[in-house]
Amino acid sequence: METFTTPSLDTPFTLTNGTTIKNRLFKSAMSEQLGDTRHNPRTGLVTLYRRWAQGGIGLSITGNIMVDRDALGEPKNVVLDEQSDLTIFKQWAEAGKQNGAHIWPQLNHPGKQIPSFLSKEPVAPSAISLSRGLEKGFNTPRALTEDEILVIINKFATSAQLAKEAGFTGVQIHGAHGYLVSQFLSPRHNQRDDQWGGTLENRMRFVLEVYKAIREQVGNDFPIGIKLNSADFMKGGFSEEDSMQVVQSLADAGIDLIEISGGTYESPSMMGSKKGTKADSKVKESTIKREAYFLEYMEKVRKLVKTPLVVTGGFRSAPAMTEALESGATDFIGLARTTAVDAEFPNKLLADNQYSMPLTNPTTGNKAMDSLGMLSITWYEQQLWRMAKGGDPKPNLNAWVVVFKTLASAGIYAFRKRRA
Known part of the structure; x- marks a missing residue:
């Protein structure tokens, strides 16, 4: 880790395996919905990630x-497996590496977070439905067998x-966010009585085995990161204390980078909300001032591990970002x-240490x-x-135009529950 100088947004960072990221700006995952009918990337993803790379992002x-490909979270997901066309993936990777940037695919299995129109019987650690109204759009899952768990672990490794x-x-x-890895970690969703459930040691076995299987395939020089919840913010769910133990175990196992988010779609704290929990509704004044939703948690984690950390959620201004670093x-x-609103946002932050870009929530005026x-x-x-079409954000x-365009482009599926 870099400890010799006070870091700024443009300070390079070298991971323990020797990989150097040119600055401290990290584009977190957003659902693009730009997969084709065979779930290969559309060429728009090449255009989009070239734009972000040229916009100054480090990673x-x-x-x-x-x-x-039998477990999709959304109709237009990209899938990376033995049936994929690597030609377009190679173009995507090359575009994302322009201007000295890095690009990492986020690998995922949705578990039971598959809309009912995509799967009649999804799989999960336990046969427990989603709650808080989501059960209306998602079918009750079937509990995975141990053999099926091992197959999925291997699929992560193959994709990597x-x-x-x-x-x-x-x-x-x-x-994070209630997908399969998150489901295994949660005592609310994982009520197995075998080696994959029960104690936290057993519940974290799945993610550790996924990491180990990937590492075995890609070697020690290829970075592996994870996006992890600070907590699920649900009664009986994955707690902050659980999360810190998982972070420590992943750090001990050798993971290269840990991004912290929080919540699930039952309690969507990654959207800046903790509705329905004791942390309810009003965001803390300190969080508003510092902009980051999960920075207080990160301060606790930093005392436990030396693994490089990323905090995502809420940042809008260069001064708040610099203070966090x-x-x-x-x-x-x-x-x-x-x-998403300005692909040049990283360049503007790097050029002006006072730059900020407040965002307002889009609304039709009708909740x-x-x-x-x-x-x-x-x-x-x-x-x-x-941007994928070569245009500029607006x-x-x-x-209202978005609502109508969404309906026109994706039909009734657009108005089903969606995942990010």
Whole structure:
């Protein structure tokens, strides 16, 4: 780790395996929905990630790429497996490496977070439905057998090996937001009584085995990161104390980079909300001032591990980002929606240490329509599509237009529950 000087946004960072990231700006994953009918990447992803690389980002994480084409979180997901066309993946990787940037695919399995129109019987650690209304759009899962667990672990490893072959510079395991890895970690969703459930040691076995299987395939010089929840913010769920123990175990195992987020779609704290929990509704004043949702958690983690850390969620200004770096609580600043509205946001931050870009929540003025159209996702997704076509984002994009375009482009599926 770099400890000799006070870091700034443009300070390079060298991971323990020798990989150097040119600055501290990290594009966190956003769902692009740009897979074709065979779940290969559309050429728009090449255009989009070239744009972000030229925009000054140090490391881009792709939207979640599924490791199993029989388990899709969304209709237009990209899948990376033995049936994939690596030609377009290689073009995507090359575009994301322009201007000295790095690009890592985010590897994922949705578990039971598969809309009912995509799967009649999804799989999960235990046969437990999603709650808080989500059970209406998602079928009750079937509990995985041990053999099936081992097959999925191998699928993660295969996807990672193919990512390396395609020219990507690392991979990230999606272990947050209620997907399969997160489901295994949660005592609420994982109630198995075998070696894969029960105690925290057993519940974290899946993610550790995924990491080990990937490492065996890609070697020690290829970076492996993970996106992990600080907590699920649900009664009986994955707690902050659990999370810190998992972070320590992953660090001990040799993981290269840990990105912290939080919540699940039952309790969506990654959207800046902890509705329905004791941490309820109002975001702390200290969080608003510092901009980062999970920085206090990171300060605790930093005392436990030396593994490089990324905090994502809430950052809008260069001064707040610099303060977070100087505190030592994080090594990278995770950006997402700001880069969807302005691909040049990283360059502007690097050029002006006072630069900021406040964001307002897109709205039609009708809460029911906002919810139906899932504007918190689709408005930003439309911006990604504009860039994928070679155009520019449109910060004043009309919310009603987004609702109608979303319906026109994806039909009734657009108004089902969606994942990010």
